[in-house]
Amino acid sequence: MRWSEWLTLSVLVNRKNKKMTSMEKNTNLSCIKVCFRFFTRGVGLLVLLAFLATGMYILLRGAGAYLIIADELQPANAIVMLSGGDDSRMKESLSLYKDGYGKVIILTETGRQLENFDSLHSNDIRIQLLNNGIPAGNILITDIKVSSTLDEAYAIKKILTNQQFASAIIVTDPYHTRRTALVFRSVFGDSPIKLIFRPVRGSWFNSRTWFLSSNGWKYTVLEYLKLFGYYLGIKES
Numbered sequence: 001m002r003w004s005e006w007l008t009l010s011v012l013v014n015r016k017n018k019k020m021t022s023m024e025k026n027t028n029l030s031c032i033k034v035c036f037r038f039f040t041r042g043v044g045l046l047v048l049l050a051f052l053a054t055g056m057y058i059l060l061r062g063a064g065a066y067l068i069i070a071d072e073l074q075p076a077n078a079i080v081m082l083s084g085g086d087d088s089r090m091k092e093s094l095s096l097y098k099d100g101y102g103k104v105i106i107l108t109e110t111g112r113q114l115e116n117f118d119s120l121h122s123n124d125i126r127i128q129l130l131n132n133g134i135p136a137g138n139i140l141i142t143d144i145k146v147s148s149t150l151d152e153a154y155a156i157k158k159i160l161t162n163q164q165f166a167s168a169i170i171v172t173d174p175y176h177t178r179r180t181a182l183v184f185r186s187v188f189g190d191s192p193i194k195l196i197f198r199p200v201r202g203s204w205f206n207s208r209t210w211f212l213s214s215n216g217w218k219y220t221v222l223e224y225l226k227l228f229g230y231y232l233g234i235k236e237s
Contacts, residue, residue, distance in 0.1 A: 064207035064216075067223055069177040071196045077165035078104045080156055081125075082172040082180065083112075083146065085200075090125060092200045093171050094132055102169055104138050105129060106159060108152045111145045148236040149180055153187035160193050167194040174199035175210075175223050179230060 079102035081093040093105050112121045126139050140163070144155035160168055172180050181197045188195060210216035226236060 060211045064210045068174045076167035078168040088200045
């Protein structure tokens with residue numbers, strides 16, 4: 001092989017090697033770009049999901065917290081236990097009574113009878129209060145049969161006025177306190193009687209966790225529907 005031919009061949013080989021090296025570099029850069037994009041998109045998706053989850057938690061917690069009103073606890077003439085719920089309302093009323101926050105416990109008459117018994121539910125609660133040491137004279141029951149929070153407000157206003165009580169603690173479940181306060185304040189608007197709204201302590205309903213149970217969704221959605229109905233002037237049935 002002549003010197004000129006060898007030199008030409010050497011130049012061609014070098015060019016080919018450089019071209020291959022350039023292609024390899026481009027290939028490596030492409031892989032890096034693809035991996036970087038995949039990584040950033042994955043991180044971006046995780047950040048987005050975390051943002052959405054945080055936003056949803058704040059929204060749901062706010063929805064639960066909005067329903068709860070808790071006035072500063074002060075001694076009053078009477079402790080009013082609204083109907084409905086489980087035994088927690090009675091336990092809260094008993095606790096307040098024994099702690100000296102009220103001299104009388106008032107029950108609302110719903111006319112509802114105990115299942116399989118010829119006895120009123122209100123009478124059963126009265127017996128339970130008696131068994132827990134509350135004197136018979138310190139337990140009052142409204143003479144108006146109630147079927148809604150509005151009915152309860154009118155019945156309670158009547159008995160508090162007749163008894164010449166100046167104040168009362170209204171005990172109910174946490175999710176029920178805002179609507180209760182709205183209804184009672186409307187009915188008691190022209191009355192000097194002071195009302196203190198008290199959510200049950202240790203209730204199953206918690207603004208931070210209500211959305212983790214089916215009951216939480218059930219009562220929260222129902223309460224908001226009743227609130228909207230109240231604002232629209234629809235009477236609760």
